[in-house]
Structures are given as structure tokens and as C-alpha cells.
Amino acid sequence: MVKRFPGAARPAVSQLTLEVPRGELVALVGPSGCGKTTTLKMINRLIEPTSGRIEVDGLEVTSAPVHELRRRIGYVIQQAGLFPHRSVAANIGTVPRLLGWSKARTRERVEELVDLVGLDRDLLGRYPSALSGGQQQRVGVARALAADPPILLMDEPYSAVDPIVRAHLQDELLALQARLQKTVVLVTHDIDEAIKLANRIALLNVGGILEQVGTPEEVLRAPATPFVEAFLGRERGLKRLALHTVGELSLPPGPVVQVEASAREAEDVMAAHGTDWVGVLDSGDRLLGWVWKSDLAAAGTVAALDLRPFRATVHAGATLREALDVIVNSATGVAVVLDGERYVGMVRLEQVSEGLG
Amino acid sequence: MSASVVAAGPDSFLWWDWVVDHGDDVRQRLLEHLWLTGLAVSIGFAIAMGLSIVALRFRRTYGPITFVTGFLYTIPSLALFAFLVPITGFTTLTSEIGLVSYTLLILVRNIVTGIDGVPSAVKEAADAMGYRPWRRFLSVDLRLATPAIVAGLRIATVTTVGLVTITALIGQGGLGAFIDDGLSRNFSTPIVLGAGLSIALAVVLDVLLLGVQRLLTPWARTDRRRAQ
Numbered sequence: 001m002v003k004r005f006p007g008a009a010r011p012a013v014s015q016l017t018l019e020v021p022r023g024e025l026v027a028l029v030g031p032s033g034c035g036k037t038t039t040l041k042m043i044n045r046l047i048e049p050t051s052g053r054i055e056v057d058g059l060e061v062t063s064a065p066v067h068e069l070r071r072r073i074g075y076v077i078q079q080a081g082l083f084p085h086r087s088v089a090a091n092i093g094t095v096p097r098l099l100g101w102s103k104a105r106t107r108e109r110v111e112e113l114v115d116l117v118g119l120d121r122d123l124l125g126r127y128p129s130a131l132s133g134g135q136q137q138r139v140g141v142a143r144a145l146a147a148d149p150p151i152l153l154m155d156e157p158y159s160a161v162d163p164i165v166r167a168h169l170q171d172e173l174l175a176l177q178a179r180l181q182k183t184v185v186l187v188t189h190d191i192d193e194a195i196k197l198a199n200r201i202a203l204l205n206v207g208g209i210l211e212q213v214g215t216p217e218e219v220l221r222a223p224a225t226p227f228v229e230a231f232l233g234r235e236r237g238l239k240r241l242a243l244h245t246v247g248e249l250s251l252p253p254g255p256v257v258q259v260e261a262s263a264r265e266a267e268d269v270m271a272a273h274g275t276d277w278v279g280v281l282d283s284g285d286r287l288l289g290w291v292w293k294s295d296l297a298a299a300g301t302v303a304a305l306d307l308r309p310f311r312a313t314v315h316a317g318a319t320l321r322e323a324l325d326v327i328v329n330s331a332t333g334v335a336v337v338l339d340g341e342r343y344v345g346m347v348r349l350e351q352v353s354e355g356l357g
Numbered sequence: 358m359s360a361s362v363v364a365a366g367p368d369s370f371l372w373w374d375w376v377v378d379h380g381d382d383v384r385q386r387l388l389e390h391l392w393l394t395g396l397a398v399s400i401g402f403a404i405a406m407g408l409s410i411v412a413l414r415f416r417r418t419y420g421p422i423t424f425v426t427g428f429l430y431t432i433p434s435l436a437l438f439a440f441l442v443p444i445t446g447f448t449t450l451t452s453e454i455g456l457v458s459y460t461l462l463i464l465v466r467n468i469v470t471g472i473d474g475v476p477s478a479v480k481e482a483a484d485a486m487g488y489r490p491w492r493r494f495l496s497v498d499l500r501l502a503t504p505a506i507v508a509g510l511r512i513a514t515v516t517t518v519g520l521v522t523i524t525a526l527i528g529q530g531g532l533g534a535f536i537d538d539g540l541s542r543n544f545s546t547p548i549v550l551g552a553g554l555s556i557a558l559a560v561v562l563d564v565l566l567l568g569v570q571r572l573l574t575p576w577a578r579t580d581r582r583r584a585q
Contacts, residue, residue, distance in 0.1 A: 044485055071487035081482035085500050085576045094486050127576040143486075153485075 001052025003038050003208065011050070012038045013208030020200075022150075025177055025184040027194035027201050030231070035208030036187045040153050043185060044073045056151065071095055074144030074152040074182075079160045080136040082128040088114075088139050089124040095147040113142040118172060134165040141173070145180070154186045158193065170196055191232060195220070195239055203228050217243050237356065241321035244355050246314055246337050251345030254334070256281050259288060261302050267293070277332065279343075280307055287336060287343040310336045316344050320355050323347050372546040382535075387554060390531040393521045394562070397453055398514050401460030408461070409468035410494075419469065426462040434459070434523050442527060452524035459520060460513040467509025471502030504577060507570035511563050518559040522551065532558070 003013040013035040020026045028036040041047040042054055045066050054061045061069055082091050089110050090097075096106040114121055117138040128136055137157060144152055158166040174197060177184065188194055194201045195216040203211045203219065205227050212224035220240045223229040232239065255273035257266045259280050266278050276293040280302055289307025299305050312330030314323045316339040326335040327349055337344040366372060376383070408426070412419040437455045445451040475498050483497045499506075525533025535551030538544070571578065 046481065046485060067487040067489050069487075070485055073485075075482065075485035077478060077482060077485075079478060081476075081478035083479060083483070083497060083501075084476075085497075085574070098487055098492075129576065 001042065001049045001054060003035065003042060003047065004050045010207050013042075013049075016052075016204075016208055016210055018202055018210065018213065020183055020185055022183050023181040024199040025182075025186060025197055027186045027188055027198035028204060029188055029191055029194045029201055030204035031189065031206060033206045034204040036189075036204050037155055039204070039208065040155055040185055040187045043151075043153055044070050044075060067098075071099060071147060072149050072151065074146075074149045076137075076140045076144045076152065076154040076157045078156045079133070080128070080140030082136055082139055082143070084128055086127075087124065088119075088126050088128065088131070091128065091139055092142045092146055094143055095149075099147055109146060110142075113145060116145070116176070117142045132165075133161045134169060137161060137165075137169055138172075141176075145182075150183060152182045152184045154184065156187055156189070159188070159190070166193075173197060192239070195242065203231060238321055238324075240356055241324055241352065242319045244320045245316070246318050246320060246323050246347060247316040247339075247344075249320075249347060249351050249355050251337060251347055251351065254336075254346030255279060256287075256343065257302060258283065259303055263296050263300055263302065266291075266296055266302055275332075279310070279336070279346075281343055284341075285343050286341050287338065312336060313338050314347070315339070320352050324349075324352050327352065367544070367546075370545055371549045375546050376550055383550070383554070386530060386532050386534055386551075387558070389529070390518070390521050390533075390555070390558060393449070393452060393456065393524060393529060393531055394514065394517045394558075397456035397517050397521075398460055398510065400453065401457045401464055401513060401517075402510065404457065405461050405464030405468060408465050409472070412465065412469055413472060422465060423462065426458075426465055429458040430462040432458075434520055435526070438523070438527050447528045449529055451527055452521075452529045456517055456520055456524070460517060463513045463516070464506075464509045467505050467512075468502065471505025471509075472498050474505060475501040503573050504570060507566055507573070511566045514562050514566060515559045518555060518562065522555050 001013065001016055002011055004011040016035075016039060018026075018039075028039055030036050038047055042049050043056070043061065045061055056069075056073075083094070086094075089107075092110045092113055093106045096109060101109070110124070111121065114124060119135060119138050119142070123131065123135065123139075128139065131139065137160075140157070144154075158169050161169065170193065177197075186194070186197060198216060200213060201216055201219050202213045205211050212219055212228045214224075217240065219228065220232060220236050220243070223232055223236070229236075255269050255275045255277070256279040257269050259282050261269075270276065270278050270293055277290050278293070278296075279290045280288045282288055287310060289309050291302065291305050291307060295305055296302065312326050312332070312334065313336045314326050316337055323335050323337075327333060327347065334346045334348055337347055367375070408422050412422050434455060437458070438451060441451045441454055445454065479497065479501065480493070483493045488497065521529075521531045522533030522536055525531055525537045532551040532555045535547035535554075539546065539548035539551070
């Protein structure tokens with residue numbers, strides 16, 4: 001499809017063909033002027049394409065009256081775009097009201113949504129101006145989901161909130177998406193946001209030229225064009241690390257002994273691993289701490305020693321990027337991987353590199 | 358100079374006994390004044406709303422519309438009535454034509470600016486939710502433009518209350534009739550009474566409209582804590 005604005009020398013979107021699989025979150029990413037927002041707005045016909053066709057579920061978007069199409073597509077924008085003259089409850093109930101739902105049904109749905117997006121029900125009676133930016137954004141998402149549309153369009157939804165709130169909202173969106181499996185098209189200029197949230201990333205260049213579509217892993221591993229490579233930046237490897245978890249690695253057990261082990265056994269383990277320290281586990285595989293080889297020589301048994309706690313630990317669900325951070329900050333060059341209290345293994349720089357395979 | 362300003366006698370600034378004797382007249386003139394004002398502002402508002410909708414829908418018409426209403430606004434009221442009387446006579450119609458024309462510029466300007474001032478993100482969100490154009494106009498655009506629109510109504514009302522005093526010259530009554538009477542007899546009491554009541558009426562209506570605006574825009578209150 002093509003979009004050419006009257007009076008513009010070049011089209012805003014040129015020859016774009018893009019498929020968004022059902023239940024996936026596709027991020028449209030690119031610099032200003034790449035036509036990502038224009039593309040998004042052509043889906044719910046806030047902007048009409050100059051030529052080409054857009055289909056939703058195999059039906060062309062022009063086949064039904066535009067207001068009916070839009071009521072089946074949730075829309076979330078920057079700074080939420082809430083109705084300032086309506087309470088939070090009325091804002092969330094907008095589409096149900098347009099669809100003519102009963103008051104009771106709307107109310108029930110609004111309460112369900114408020115819980116879903118993690119807002120306090122006490123806020124229902126407030127006006128948007130009394131909410132924080134993060135709360136407004138949650139109301140915006142709740143409003144978009146009100147009539148349970150199969151499709152959600154999000155236009156730079158988090159660019160107006162501070163980084164801490166943004167990270168929270170992104171995590172919430174991931175959790176929501178895991179439950180609801182909506183087909184989401186997200187526009188962002190923030191490649192890290194796209195990598196974090198999207199199943200698939202579409203990179204657009206100025207003039208609406210599609211440079212590459214692929215999973216975050218594919219795009220980061222093999223940028224298709226110099227533009228993509230430049231847009232992804234110099235830390236592609238680090239960004240890829242953020243896509244994998246420590247749990248995906250096959251981890252060696254590392255230099256550990258049971259607390260009942262003799263000094264001799266402990267020394268053997270250290271020798272085998274080439275370390276001058278050893279970790280100590282209890283019978284439930286919980287990591288109790290570690291000891292120096294020299295301490296062990298003086299004490300005779302492991303059990304008799306005061307154990308030093310491990311500080312460099314990561315959870316098995318952590319990303320490789322987080323693990324790397326722990327490793328570089330660890331004196332031993334090793335991060336201990338825990339699953340809850342249970343000891344899983346130890347991760348070193350080599351395993352992190354292997355993880356990128 | 359008389360010893361007292363009020364109540365002393367026919368030569369005082371405001372002879373209270375005369376006012377009391379003319380209590381019925383006062384009530385009637387006040388009601389006439391209110392009626393002429395209310396009618397003019399209502400008709401003016403209806404016409405202005407129509408013109409504003411045209412101006413908002415077809416942006417190119419906004420210039421000509423403000424030019425014409427601005428032109429009407431600049432015509433001196435006395436001259437306008439003098440011009441109309443030969444055509445429409447000493448009638449309410451004559452006075453209302455004049456009064457209504459003076460409200461248009463103020464009202465059109467305020468309605469159009471008010472609606473233009475509704476944040477575009479809010480309008481876009483409303484469209485994207487699936488509002489049809491008219492429903493959006495009525496339940497989003499107009500509601501959010503209420504403060505600007507009521508501000509226009511307040512100015513138009515206050516102006517009209519003042520102008521209605523002049524319509525007494527073409528025999529339409531109102532508080533201007535007292536002023537007229539006083540001027541023709543060189544008698545200050547009715548002049549003071551008519552002018553004073555006219556000012557008081559303008560102030561009261563202004564405050565009432567402000568109250569209406571606050572009722573209509575609960576979200577804009579300074580203690581913006583709760584909807585209910």
C-alpha cells in the first residue's frame with residue numbers, strides 16, 4: 001500500500017506490504033518521517049491510503065462503515081488521549097457505551113478492566129487530570145480493551161512517561177499480552193522497546209520503505225541492510241543477550257561441595273576447577289556460601305567454617321544481559337544461578353557467549 | 358445641591374418615594390429587559406452555533422463569517438435602529454435584529470476558538486474509538502469547549518443588557534424607558550434607577566452564567582479531585 005500526502009514531494013509510505021499474524025505483537029520501528037504512525041493510522045482508517053489495500057481477518061477495512069471497524073480495534077496513544085471531561089470509569093466505558101451495552105454490563109466490564117491493568121478501583125470516580133502519567137496510560141489501555149477487540153493499535157504509548165514507569169508499563173503489557181493474545185501493532189522509535197515487547201519487528205526507513213521484518217533475534221543477528229545495522233546501533237550483541245534467559249543455558253555445576261564434605265573432597269573439587277574457593281550446598285541443594293582454600297586448610301572440615309555469602313547471583317529467569325552485568329561486577333568472574341532458593345549452576349563469560357551461538 | 362442624595366425629594370439624585378410609587382413599573386420594565394436580552398442571546402446563540410458549524414466544517418468560510426459579523430458589530434446601535442425602523446417599524450423585531458447582530462461576532466469567535474482548542478489527541482482518540490462525527494461533536498467537542506462558549510455567552514449577555522436600554526428609543530420598553538423618561542423631563546431619579554438596575558441585571562446574569570459554567574464543567578474545578 002502507498003500513502004502520498006497532497007503537496008509532499010515523496011510518499012509517506014511507499015509500497016509497504018506487511019502481514020501481522022494473529023495473536024502476535026508486531027512493532028513498527030524507525031526514525032521520524034518513516035511513516036510508522038501513518039501506517040498504523042491507515043489500519044483503523046484515521047488516514048486513508050492513496051492506493052493499495054488493508055485487510056483485517058481477510059476482509060478489506062473499507063468493507064464496513066468506518067465507525068464499526070474502529071469499535072473492533074483498540075487504540076492507545078501517547079499521553080493516553082483520555083477524555084478530560086469524563087471520569088476514569090466513563091473513559092474506560094467509551095466503546096461499550098457506543099456499542100449500546102447496558103449500564104450494568106458496562107460497569108462490570110469496567111471493573112474487570114481496572115483490575116486487569118492494575119489500577120485501584122478508588123480511581124474510577126476521578127477525572128484524568130487527577131491521575132499520574134502512568135495511571136493515565138493504564139486507563140488508556142483499559143479503554144482500548146473495553147469491548148475486547150481482537151486488535152490493538154498502540155502509537156508510541158510509553159514515550160511520555162518516565163523510564164521507571166515505562167519499564168513497569170512494558171512489563172505489564174507483556175503480562176497482559178501473554179494472557180490475552182491480542183493482535184497488536186505497536187509504533188515506537190525506541191528499538192529497545194521493540195526488542196523487549198515484540199514478537200516481530202518491522203524496520204521502516206524514511207519514506208515508509210520497509211527495510212526488514214523479523215523476530216528481534218533475527219533482526220539483531222542478521223541485519224538485512226546497512227540502515228538496519230545503523231539503526232540497531234553498536235550494541236547489537238548486548239541487545240541480543242537481553243532476548244535469552246540464563247535458564248536456556250546448559251550450565252556446569254561449578255566448584256561446589258556438600259556441606260558434609262571433607263576438606264579433602266573440597267580440595268579435589270577446587271583442583272578440578274582450578275579455583276582457590278569452593279561453594280557449599282546443603283542437602284536441599286541450597287547454596288549456603290563459599291570458602292577460601294586457605295580457610296579450609298586451617299579448619300580441616302567444611303562444616304566447621306563460617307561461610308561467606310555469594311553476592312554475584314542471578315535468577316534463572318534473568319536475561320543473559322543481566323547475567324553479564326553480574327559477571328563483570330563479580331570478583332570471581334562467575335555468577336551463581338539460582339532458581340528460587342535452589343542452586344542451578346554457575347555462569348561464566350564463555351557460557352554467555354555460547355548462548356548467542 | 359440638595360442636602361441628601363437619596364430620598365429627600367424630587368430634586369435629589371434618587372428620590373426613593375418615586376421609586377416606591379413606581380414599583381409595578383420597575384417590575385414590568387425589568388421583565389421586559391430580561392425578555393429582550395434572553396431572546397436576543399438565545400437567537401444569537403442558535404445562529405452563531407449554525408455559523409460556527411459551517412465555519413468548522415468549511416474552514417474557508419470562517420474568514421468571511423467573522424468579517425460579516427465583525428462588520429455588524431461595528432455599526433453604532435443608534436444608527437442601526439434608525440436604519441431599520443423605516444423597514445421593520447417600531448417593533449420587537451427591529452430591536453431584536455439589532456441585538457442579535459451584536460452577539461454574533463462574540464459568540465462565533467468563542468465557539469470556534471473553543472472547539473479548535475480541544476486537544477487534537479482527544480479528538481483523534483474519539484474518532485479511533487468509533488464515534489460518528491455528530492456524536493463526537495456533541496459529546497466531546499462541545500462539552501470540552503463549554504468554558505470558552507459560556508465565556509462568550511457571558512460577554513454577549515452583558516453587552517446585550519446594556520444595548521437593550523437603547524431599544525427603549527424605538528418603544529420596546531425595558532429599563533431604557535426609565536432613562537428615556539428621565540432625560541426628557543430632566544429628572545434624575547428614573548435615569549439613575551434605569552441605569553443602576555441595568556448594571557445590576559448585567560452583573561446578576563453574568564454571575565448566574567458563571568454558575569452554569571461551573572455546573573457544566575465539574576472536571577475543570579480547582580479542586581479537581583473527584584467526579585462525584
